[in-house]
Amino acid sequence: MDLPDALAECRRAAREGYRIANDNLKRIKVATDVVSADLKQSLASLETEEVWTPDVVKQLREQLQHVVSELHSLHEKSYASLEEKRVRLDEFSIALFGRTMAGKSTLMEILTNGDGSSIGKGGQRTTRDIRHYPWNGKGLKVTDVPGIAAFEGAEDEELAFKAAEQSDLVLFLITDDAPQPAEAECLARIRSLGKPVLGICNVKVALNDADDIALFLREKWFDPQRLGALIEQFHEFANKYTLGGQIYFIYTHLRSRFLSRQPEYKLQRSKLERASRFNLVEKRIISEVIDCGNFLRWKNFIDGATAPMLKFSDCLLDFSAKNSSNGRVLIDKRRRVVSWANRFRSSGQERIDTFIAKQMNSLRNEIPEFVEDNYERSDAGDCWKRLIERQGVERKAKQLADEIQEECKLELLDIAREVETELHLIGKLSADRHISMDAIFDTKRAWNWGTAILAGGLGIAAIIFTGGTAAVAAVAAVVVSLIGSSLSRRSEDRESKARKQREKLAEQLQRDVD
Numbered sequence: 001m002d003l004p005d006a007l008a009e010c011r012r013a014a015r016e017g018y019r020i021a022n023d024n025l026k027r028i029k030v031a032t033d034v035v036s037a038d039l040k041q042s043l044a045s046l047e048t049e050e051v052w053t054p055d056v057v058k059q060l061r062e063q064l065q066h067v068v069s070e071l072h073s074l075h076e077k078s079y080a081s082l083e084e085k086r087v088r089l090d091e092f093s094i095a096l097f098g099r100t101m102a103g104k105s106t107l108m109e110i111l112t113n114g115d116g117s118s119i120g121k122g123g124q125r126t127t128r129d130i131r132h133y134p135w136n137g138k139g140l141k142v143t144d145v146p147g148i149a150a151f152e153g154a155e156d157e158e159l160a161f162k163a164a165e166q167s168d169l170v171l172f173l174i175t176d177d178a179p180q181p182a183e184a185e186c187l188a189r190i191r192s193l194g195k196p197v198l199g200i201c202n203v204k205v206a207l208n209d210a211d212d213i214a215l216f217l218r219e220k221w222f223d224p225q226r227l228g229a230l231i232e233q234f235h236e237f238a239n240k241y242t243l244g245g246q247i248y249f250i251y252t253h254l255r256s257r258f259l260s261r262q263p264e265y266k267l268q269r270s271k272l273e274r275a276s277r278f279n280l281v282e283k284r285i286i287s288e289v290i291d292c293g294n295f296l297r298w299k300n301f302i303d304g305a306t307a308p309m310l311k312f313s314d315c316l317l318d319f320s321a322k323n324s325s326n327g328r329v330l331i332d333k334r335r336r337v338v339s340w341a342n343r344f345r346s347s348g349q350e351r352i353d354t355f356i357a358k359q360m361n362s363l364r365n366e367i368p369e370f371v372e373d374n375y376e377r378s379d380a381g382d383c384w385k386r387l388i389e390r391q392g393v394e395r396k397a398k399q400l401a402d403e404i405q406e407e408c409k410l411e412l413l414d415i416a417r418e419v420e421t422e423l424h425l426i427g428k429l430s431a432d433r434h435i436s437m438d439a440i441f442d443t444k445r446a447w448n449w450g451t452a453i454l455a456g457g458l459g460i461a462a463i464i465f466t467g468g469t470a471a472v473a474a475v476a477a478v479v480v481s482l483i484g485s486s487l488s489r490r491s492e493d494r495e496s497k498a499r500k501q502r503e504k505l506a507e508q509l510q511r512d513v514d
C-alpha cells in the first residue's frame with residue numbers, strides 16, 4: 001500500500017488500541033481497589049492487636065498508606081497519558097531524539113522545509129520545549145524534543161522522554177565524531193519504554209564555503225568500516241545499561257541535504273542531495289510507516305495500559321520481597337528463640353536439680369546427728385524447722401529462681417532488640433519502599449514466645465517457693481504427731497522405744513527431704 005492508505009490503517013488501529021487499553025485500565029482500577037481494600041484491612045487489624053510495638057506499627061502504617069497511594073497514582077497517570085494520546089488519535093507520531101549539537105535542528109529544518117532559523121549557533125541548547133510538525137502528508141507528525149545529554153539538562157530530558165512515551169516511532173540521532181556514554185544511556189531508557197527506534201548517524205563535515213563543498217562532493221566520507229566500528233562501540237555502551245537488540249543506523253550528511261534546498265545552492269542541488277544520502281533516511285521512515293505503522297499505533301496504546309500493569313505488579317512484588325526479607329529475619333530469630341529456649345529449659349533444669357540434690361544431701365547429712373539430739377524432744381519439729389531456716393533453703397531457692405528469671409529476661413530483650421534493629425535496617429535499605437506487614441505480626445509472635453518462656457521460668461520459681469513452705473508445714477505436723485504417739489507408749493522398753501523413735505523420725509525426715 002502507499003503512505004496515505006497506510007496512515008488510514010494506522011487510524012483504524014489506533015481506535016482499536018485505545019478501546020483495548022481503556023478496558024484494560026478499567027480492570028487495573030478494579031484490581032487496584034481490591035488490593036487497596038486488602039491493605040487497608042490489614043492496617044486496621046494492626047490497631048486491634050493486644051501486643052504491638054508502636055514504632056513498628058507506625059512505620060508499617062506509613063508503608064501501607066504509601067503503597068495504596070502509589071497504586072492509585074499509577075492508575076491516574078496512566079489514564080491521563082491514554083487520554084492525551086486519544087486527543088491525537090489520527091496522527092502517526094515520530095519523536096526526534098539527539099544530543100545537543102548532533103544536528104537535530106538541521107534534521108527538523110529538512111523535514112519541514114524550513115529556512116534554517118532554528119539551527120543553533122554554538123553550544124547552547126536550542127530546543128527547550130516540545131514542538132510538533134506535520135510531515136509528508138496528512139496524518140504524519142514529527143515531534144522535536146529538547147536535546148539529551150546536555151549539562152544541567154535533566155529537566156529537558158524528562159520532557160524528551162515524556163514525548164517518547166507518546167510517540168509511535170523514535171528517530172535517534174548521533175554523530176560520527178565519537179559515541180557518548182550519556183547518549184547510550186538515553187537510548188537504553190528509550191528501549192525500556194518498548195519503543196521502536198531507527199538510528200541516524202550524522203556524518204559531520206564542515207561546509208562553510210565553496211571550497212568545503214567542492215571537497216565534500218569529491219571525497220568519500222561514508223567509510224563503512226570506520227562508521228561500522230563507531231556504531232559497534234555505541235551499542236557496547238548501550239548494552240551496559242540494558243541488554244537489547246542492536247538498532248539499525250542509516251548514515252547521512254544533514255548539512256548538505258539542508259543546503260541543497262536553499263536558493264543560493266540551486267545549481268548544486270542534485271549533487272548535494274545525492275551526496276547527503278538523506279533519501280535513504282526518508283525511504284526507511286516511510287517504509288516503517290507502511291510496513292509496521294498499524295501495528296505500531298495499536299502497540300502504542302496497548303503499551304500505555306500494559307506498562308502500568310507491569311509497574312503495578314512490580315510494586316506488589318517489591319512489597320512482597322520486603323516481606324520475604326523480614327520473614328527470613330524472623331524465621332532466623334524464631335530458630336534462635338526455640339534453640340535458646342531448649343537450652344534454657346535443659347540448663348535451668350540441671351541447675352535446679354543440682355540445687356535440690358545439694359540441699360537434700362546437706363539435710364540428709366544433718367539427720368543422724370539431729371535424730372540423736374532430738375528424738376526425745378517434744379518440739380523436735382520446731383527444732384528441725386529452725387535447722388532448715390539456718391540452712392537457708394528457701395532463700396537459696398529464691399536466689400536461684402531470680403537468677404534464672406533475669407537470664408531469661410535479658411536474653412529475650414536482646415533478641416527483641418535484634419529483631420527491631422534488623423527490621424528497621426531492612427526498611428532503611430529499601431529507602432521509601434517501606435517495611436513489611438508480615439514483620440510486625442511475627443515480631444509480636446516472638447514477644448509472645450518470649451512471654452511464654454518467661455512465664456515458664458517464673459512458674460518454676462513459684463513451684464520452688466511453694467514446695468519449701470509446704471514442706472516446713474508438713475514436717476511440723478508429722479513431728480508433732482510422732483511425738484504424741486511416743487508419749488502414749490511410755491510403758492515400752494526405753495531402748496526399744498528409742499530405736500523405733502529414731503527410725504520413724506529419720507524415715508519422716510528423709511521423706512520430707514525427698
